[in-house]
Amino acid sequence: MGYTGLGTSIALAKRGHTVTCVDTNPEKVTLLSKGRSPLFEPGFSGEIAALSRRHRLIASIDTPAPVRDADIIFLSVGTPSQPDGSLDTTQLGAACLSVGEGLRGRRRQLVVVKSTVVPGTTESVVIPALESKSSLHAGDFGVCVNPEFLREGHALEDSLRPSHIVIGERDRASGNALLRIYAGFACPKVRTSVRIAEAVKYATNAFLATKVTFANELANICTRLGLDVDEVLRGMSLDPRINPRHLVPGVGFGGSCFPKDLRALVSLSRGVGYEPFLLTTTLSVNERQHMEAVRLLENELRPLSGKRVAILGLAFKGGTDDVRESKALAVASELLLRGAHVVGYDPKAAANFTKAFRGVEIAATVEDALRGSDACIIQAAWPEFSRLGPKQFALMQTPIVIDGRRTWTPRRVPKGIRYRRIG
Ligand SMILES: NC(=O)c1ccc[n+]([C@@H]2O[C@H](COP(=O)([O-])OP(=O)(O)OC[C@H]3O[C@@H](n4cnc5c(N)ncnc54)[C@H](O)[C@@H]3O)[C@@H](O)[C@H]2O)c1
Known part of the structure; x- marks a missing residue:
């Protein structure tokens, strides 16, 4: 029951389905069983409380029992990177074994892979694990791949009103069953094969990440040429072939999706003998992009040793408590390496940041973070930062x-500040 699983659960429960939220993390299950959200996402708390009261959302730490009673089982477990960048299917494999137990002796239940998995994973990991524990064959149970496109910080609206739905079906009956579940969702839906659906997710994230990196690289070049990159991007985006979204320079992308999905695609590609230069460059430009912020800071404050620097926004972006691969981690490391005293503030992500990183003083308010600082870096776009003034x-x-x-x-x-930005 992470960001994806909860988004799907809320969306389906609000449409009248009864959803059992299964997780192996006892703390999450306890919170959910009390009608509380185990993570921060705008709107989740209210929806989870209301749906729990109406018994539309139920929490369980046990997998086989709720699976036995379910018509459809969605798999939304994490698929992080292995140290070599390839997809780590440990959580997925374990979840499928437990689901398989619940499928035993039943017929025509549908298993839907929502986790992001590289093409071939459903056939090589999911189906074998389900078959081994259920003593059934794929076909006795249905299988679909239904990649998730929600944005953290907007997970509720994206789950309730998805822009599009991709259904990768192993057979027509499986696709029909999933399509029925999504019947009330008014958006374009595409039916395709399992492998294509798996690939669509990677293609999407690789393209979006490359757009971000393109904007960053352009910003870095424009800075050195003395040009305003925003004006360049504005002019460029008038071309009807170019959508300006994600063409926004900054400290680079982080989070639990773009970096690890790109790494998984690179690894997959190398495994079939193709070196994906564009994708590896997208990653390497992104890995050093936060250094632009450090460079701007050093230009103003060199040396950084002994200086007090505030990082505003510790989450990988505004609107979430998720710090996975947040650029705040990279920026903080660099500042500490240079001997700065780093104080961090985030409206929601401070607790997760402290679990992931030590050595940063955490401020309770943005004012506490700013007080006495020699400089601050705005790392995540929380609305409250745009309201800061003189x-x-x-x-x-x-x-x-x-x-x-x-x-x-x-x-x-705001007036009275020495303002520098990337690009
Ligand atoms: N977070 C996003 O914005 C987003 C967007 C699109 C796609 N995705 C994909 O969705 C998947 C889930 O991402 P997330 O960010 O929601 O993950 P998450 O890490 O927030 O949540 C995963 C949950 O699965 C639970 N879990 C692990 N093993 C389990 C098991 N065997 N049985 C039951 N529960 C188990 C974990 O305890 C955790 O609560 C990933 O593949 C990710 O790439 C995520």
Whole structure:
């Protein structure tokens, strides 16, 4: 029951289905059984409380029993990277074994893979594990791949009103059953094969990540040429072939999807004998992009040793408590390496950040973070940062603001600060 599993659960429960939320993490199950959200995502708390009261959402740490009673089983477990970048299917394999137990002796239940998996995984990992524990054959149970496209920070709206739905069906009956579940969702739906559906997710994330990196690279070049990259991007985006979304320079992409999905695609590609230069370059440009913020800071404050620097926003982006591969981790490491004292603030992600990283003082409020700081770096686009003004920045020792997320348009930059941004 992560961001994806909860989004799907809420969306289906709100449409009148009874959803059992299964997780092996006892803390998450306890919170869910009390009608509370185990993670921060706008709107989740209220929906989970309301749906739990109406017994539409039920929590369980046991897998086989709820599977036995279910018509459809969605697999939304994590699929992180292995150390070599390839897909780690440990959680998925374990979940499939437990689901397989529940399938035993039953017929025509549908298993839907929502986790992001590289093409071939459903055939090589999911189906064999389900078959081995259920003593059934695929076909006795249905199988679909239904990749998830939600954005953290917008998981509720994206789950309730998805932009599109991709159904990879192992057979027509499986696809029909999943399509019935999504009948009330008014958006384009595409039916395709299991492997194509798996690939669509990687193609999407690889393209979006490459767009972000393109904007970053362009910003880095424009900076050195003395050009305003926003004006270049604005002019460029007038071309009807170019959609401006994700063409926003900053400290680079993080999170639990783009980096690990790109690594998995690179690994898969190499495994079939093709070196994907574009994707590896997208990753390597992104890995050093946060250094642009550090460079801007050093230009203002060199040396950083002994300086107090505030990082505003510890999550990988605004609107979430998720710190997985957050650029705040990379920025904090660099600043500490240079001897700075780092103080961090985030409206929701401070607890997760502290679990993932030590050595950063955590401030309870944005004012506490700014007070006495020699500079601050805005790392995640939380709305509250765009409301900061001269009064708050006056708390700083020197009001140097390095903006990693385009918090303000040039005309709205607060008065009285020394403002620098990437690009
Ligand atoms: N987070 C996103 O924005 C997003 C968007 C699209 C796709 N995805 C994909 O969806 C999948 C899930 O991502 P997430 O961010 O929601 O993950 P997450 O890490 O937030 O949640 C995964 C959950 O699965 C649970 N789990 C692990 N093993 C289990 C098992 N055997 N049985 C039951 N529960 C088990 C974990 O305890 C955890 O609560 C991944 O493949 C990810 O790539 C995520």
